[in-house]
Amino acid sequence: MNIFLKKIFFSLSIFLLILLPTPTINSQGIPESFRDLADELLPSVVNISTTQIIKDRYNNRPEFQFPPGSPFEDMFRDFFEQDRSNRPKTRKATSLGSGFVIDESGYIVTNNHVIGEADQIEVVFQDETKLKAELIGRDPKVDIAVLKVESKKKLKALKWGDSSNSKVGDWVLAIGNPFGLGGTVTAGIISAKSRDIRMGQYDSFIQTDASINKGNSGGPMFNMDGEVIGINSAIFSPSGGSVGIGFAIPSTMAIDVINQLKKFGKTSRGWLGVRIQFVTEEIAEAYGLDKPKGALVASVEDNSPSYRAGVKPGDIVLKFDGKDIKKDRDLPRIVAGTKAGKSVELEIWRANKIKKLRVKLGELESYEEKGQAKVKNKDTNTPNKIEKLGMQLVKITPSLRDKYNIQNKIKGVLILNVERNSLAAERGLKAGDIILAIVDNDAAQTHKKVSSPMEIIKKIDELKKQKKNILLLYVKALNSTPGYVPLKIAE
Secondary structure, X not given: OHHHHHHHHHHHHHHHHHHOOOOOOOOXXXXXXXXXXXXXXXXXXXXXEEEXXXXXXXXXXXXXXXXOOOOXXXXXXXXXXXXXXXXXXXXXXXXXXXXXXXXXXXXXXXXXXXHOXXXXXXXXXXXXXXXXXXXXXXXXXXXXXXEEEOOOOOOOOOEEOOHHHOOOOOEEEEEEOHXXXXXXXXXXXXXXXXXXXXXXXXXXXXXXXXXXXXXXXXXXXXXXXXXXXXXXXXXXXOOOOOOOOEEEEEHHHHHHHHHHHHHHOOOOOEEOOEEEEOOOHHHHXXXXXXXXXXXXXXXXXXXXXXXXXXXXXXXXXXXXXXXXOOOOOHHHHHHHOOOOOOEEEEEEEEOOEEEEEEEEOEEHHHHHHHHHHHHHHOOOOOOOXXXXXXXXXXXXXXXXXXXXXXXXXXXXXXXXXXXXXXXXXHOOOOOOOEEEEEEOXXXXXXXXXXXXXXXXXXXXXXXXXXXXXXXXXXXXXXXXXXXEEEEXXXX
C-alpha cells in the first residue's frame, strides 16, 4: 500500500511540474547569432593608430657624480658619452585605439585619451583602407574627440540610439581594436547604469560584461537594433585584461558634446559657480529632510551666477531646471548639459522650507580661461614661468585647492601648465602636479619645502652658479604617492 501511494504521489508530482509555467524569454529575445548584425556594423568601425615624436630622454638624466680623482671617473664618463652619441635625437611612440563613423562626410568619433598628444593620426577601415585624420575637436572632461578623414568613397555612418531607454540586462555588442587585433566583436549585457568610477565630475557610465580590453577605447557599444548607445572608454582590471567590467560613455551624454565639437571645435557648458558635497543621512536629519537627497552647497564663487541669484552656502539644491537632483553628482552633469546663458529655476532647501530662485547660467570654459589668466597675473612681482623647463608655476590658493581638489594639508607649488615637448613634459610632469620640495644632494638628502615659484627660480640660479646640472624635485601627482623628478637645467 505504501509503495502504491508513493507511485501515485510521484506521478502527480511529475504531472504538476508539467503544468507549471516555464520561465519566459523577454520580448527582446536571446539572439541565436550576432552574425547579421556584425556584418552590418563592422564596416563603420575603425582602428585608430597614433604617432607621437618624442625627444630622446637620455639628455635629461642626471649625470653620475664620482669623487674627484676616482679611478672610475674617466672610464664611466667615456662610456656614457659614447652611449649618448649613438642614441637617436628623437623616437616615435605609437598607440592604438578604436573609433566609428558618425557622418558620411568623414567624421569619426573616438576617446580623447586614444589620440593623446599625437602628431599623426591614422584611421584604418575594415577593408584595410588607411586614411590620415584631422583632429576637429576634443573634450578631456568627457573623454571624447572628433576626427575628420577625406575619403574617395562614401562612408557608412552609424545610427545613434537613446541610451536612456536601455535597461540593465539588455544585450549589447561591442566592436573594436583590442591589443591591435582589429575588427573584434564581443557581446554581453548591460550590467549597471549611471556608474561613477571617479574619472571625472561628469561620470555616468554604462557598465557591461562584454569583453573590452586595451585598444577597445573609442569603439561603439550597440543595442540589438544596431544603434550606438555608448562609447567604450574604460575597464576595471587588476590584470590589464578583461574581467567582465567595462564602461561606456552613454549616447545621451556623448551626442551633445560631439555636435559641439563638430560645429565649433570646442564645448560650451553651463556654469553655476558652486562647490557641492554629498548629503548624508545625518545632514538630511539636521536639515529636516525626510531622506538624503540633493546637493549641499559648500561654497559659492564670488560674482558667479549662483552668487548673483542669491544662493548661499548651506543651501541644498533639490531641483535644477525642473530636474530632480537625487545625488550631489547629478548637479554638475545637468548644469554642464544646459546651454550657457539660459535662465533656469533653481529649487533649494533653506531653513526647513523650499525656496525657488532664478539663475542665468554662465559658461564654464570662459570661467576657467579667466580663472587661469587671473592666477597668472595675480602676483606680477613673482616670476612664475620657467622658460627653460617649459612649465608655469603658481602658489596654491583656496580657489585652486577647490579646482584641483587639493587637500588643505598639502603644501607646495602647483604646476599650472606644461608646454608640449618641453623638458618638464618629457619627464612626465603635468598640469595639476604639486612640487612639494627641492631635494639637495647632501649627506642628509635635505628636502626643502617650497611654497612659491620664486623659491624654485632661486634654486635654479644657485645650481647654475655651482655649475650643477640637475634640479631634483619631490612631486606629487593627483591621486598618487609623491616621487622624485630630476630636471636637467643646463646643457
